[in-house]
Amino acid sequence: MRTIAWLLALILILGFLPIVTHDVTLRETVFLILMYVALAESLNVILGYTGYVSFGHIVFYGIGGYVAFVLIENYGTNIVLAMLLAGAFSAFVAYVLGLAILRLRGAYFAIATIGINEAVKALVTNLNQLGGAEGIYFNMNVYRPYGGAENAIWFAYYLMLAVTVAVVLVNWKVKRSKFGLGLMAIREDEDASLTLGVNTSMYKTIAFAISAFFPGMVGALFFFKNGNIDPESAFHLTKSIEMIFMVMLGGFGTVSGPVIGAMVYERIRGLLLVSFKALHIAISGVILLLIVLFVPRGIVGFLRERVPVLRRYFE
Amino acid sequence: MILEVEGLTKRFGGLVAVDGVSFEVRRGEILGIIGPNGAGKTTLFNLISGVYKPDEGRIVFDGEDITGKPPYKIARLGLARTYQVVKPLNELTVRENVMVGACFGREYLDLDSARRVADEVLRMVGLMEKAELPAGKLNVPEKKRLEMARALASKPKLVLLDEVLAGLNPAEVKGMLKVIEDVRKRGITILMIEHLMHAIMRVSDRIIVLDYGKKIAEGKPEEVANDPKVVEAYLGDPSLVLR
Numbered sequence: 001m002r003t004i005a006w007l008l009a010l011i012l013i014l015g016f017l018p019i020v021t022h023d024v025t026l027r028e029t030v031f032l033i034l035m036y037v038a039l040a041e042s043l044n045v046i047l048g049y050t051g052y053v054s055f056g057h058i059v060f061y062g063i064g065g066y067v068a069f070v071l072i073e074n075y076g077t078n079i080v081l082a083m084l085l086a087g088a089f090s091a092f093v094a095y096v097l098g099l100a101i102l103r104l105r106g107a108y109f110a111i112a113t114i115g116i117n118e119a120v121k122a123l124v125t126n127l128n129q130l131g132g133a134e135g136i137y138f139n140m141n142v143y144r145p146y147g148g149a150e151n152a153i154w155f156a157y158y159l160m161l162a163v164t165v166a167v168v169l170v171n172w173k174v175k176r177s178k179f180g181l182g183l184m185a186i187r188e189d190e191d192a193s194l195t196l197g198v199n200t201s202m203y204k205t206i207a208f209a210i211s212a213f214f215p216g217m218v219g220a221l222f223f224f225k226n227g228n229i230d231p232e233s234a235f236h237l238t239k240s241i242e243m244i245f246m247v248m249l250g251g252f253g254t255v256s257g258p259v260i261g262a263m264v265y266e267r268i269r270g271l272l273l274v275s276f277k278a279l280h281i282a283i284s285g286v287i288l289l290l291i292v293l294f295v296p297r298g299i300v301g302f303l304r305e306r307v308p309v310l311r312r313y314f315e
Numbered sequence: 316m317i318l319e320v321e322g323l324t325k326r327f328g329g330l331v332a333v334d335g336v337s338f339e340v341r342r343g344e345i346l347g348i349i350g351p352n353g354a355g356k357t358t359l360f361n362l363i364s365g366v367y368k369p370d371e372g373r374i375v376f377d378g379e380d381i382t383g384k385p386p387y388k389i390a391r392l393g394l395a396r397t398y399q400v401v402k403p404l405n406e407l408t409v410r411e412n413v414m415v416g417a418c419f420g421r422e423y424l425d426l427d428s429a430r431r432v433a434d435e436v437l438r439m440v441g442l443m444e445k446a447e448l449p450a451g452k453l454n455v456p457e458k459k460r461l462e463m464a465r466a467l468a469s470k471p472k473l474v475l476l477d478e479v480l481a482g483l484n485p486a487e488v489k490g491m492l493k494v495i496e497d498v499r500k501r502g503i504t505i506l507m508i509e510h511l512m513h514a515i516m517r518v519s520d521r522i523i524v525l526d527y528g529k530k531i532a533e534g535k536p537e538e539v540a541n542d543p544k545v546v547e548a549y550l551g552d553p554s555l556v557l558r
Contacts, residue, residue, distance in 0.1 A: 177426070178426050181426070182415070184404070185404055188403075188405055189402045193419075194387055195364050195365075195366065195386045195387075195395075195396055196387075196390060196416050196469065197418075199387045253406075
């Protein structure tokens, strides 16, 4: 209860800062932070609770982005509906893929997800209807129903805040449910869970669909705000690695871990981009290695172990 | 009859791990399974609990044909098992481990009821003081108790115990035998594999003997121990067993 209270307070305060100050630069920064938080929390459901390393998870962000983009550009769909449909479609794709690839375990599953991301990227690059490698650009008219581009961007920002709050709430609900207990049992020992009565294939597939639903919506919002979409930025494997980094840094399998990981990473990334430019991923990689070796449970796991008093605040 | 096994066969390539095994388990009894290493005992458990699908034969549990059903469905019908190589859910607490059994077992309880059942079972196996610890921190005898607790929390009709006494010192064996007796008093039928002869001879009502995947003997402990085929296959000197 305490965990979710302060997490939501933190996100809402952060989220309302740009609205109150009407600061556009701050809005861009917070949009990015919220996006990272939402992506990391989504991945947490399959990686953190269920223990399946979805390495190419960004594919669902890209799919959601394209679905929403096409709906808005070609059919004039409202962004709220487009976003929900994008999330639903990503979740559906994850469900179908999950039935096949969640039979794989460990590294084999991780490699399969990378393969899927690359395959979808190659497919989209070769589909002229989706703009091919060049991608597609919005006709500026699409922003008209929202009162112009500037207002549309603000609207996308509010929606991102709502999506972030929703994904944190879902993480908290899952963690404290029987469903979540089943997922964590799968993470710890899938064979044992199966003989204990957990319908492992159904649980894993639903978890995978949930963890794809939110990136689909995030992708829809990001590319709506961006105004153009292309395969290279939609299915960017580096973003996938960043998602894993944030979850591991903050502490996998906890509600607060990925939130903290995302916020800290956004700061680290900013610093590294300024001082090292192209090296920021390499340095992040080294940090990830150090985390896995020395603090495998991340910041939150470390705090929970060292300062038991804080456990109620860091679930 | 709570369990009927008919002509069960499982092959791994050229090896016939379980070869046409048939037997029945009566309601409320303790049926022991013994046999030399590699006789197919654990494979038999894996077949009954649904981990492997048999190549031939039929398994009927409590009047229902469960041949080839997935393990989670079999577990929900009330057939629980433990593993010879313990499989604790390391990062979860001892209580949560047991709750998994209660949540997804025969009664398919919600979290709150599962917590109550877990505490009750933890008291029974003597792990209550460790309820809040991560299961990975338990020592081996405690992990064996945890396996047992998890199986019991599912409120099974039949429980398969795979070498729950192996690796325990004499005092711990005594404690575990008491737990087994308690389980039986609750009306739960037990099918158990065990290498510790004096223990299984004492608690079992009947014993079946496997060798090279085949059932070579069945009967009361003393009959089995004196069966020349069993002696030849496995026991060596029968006087050692009945000492």
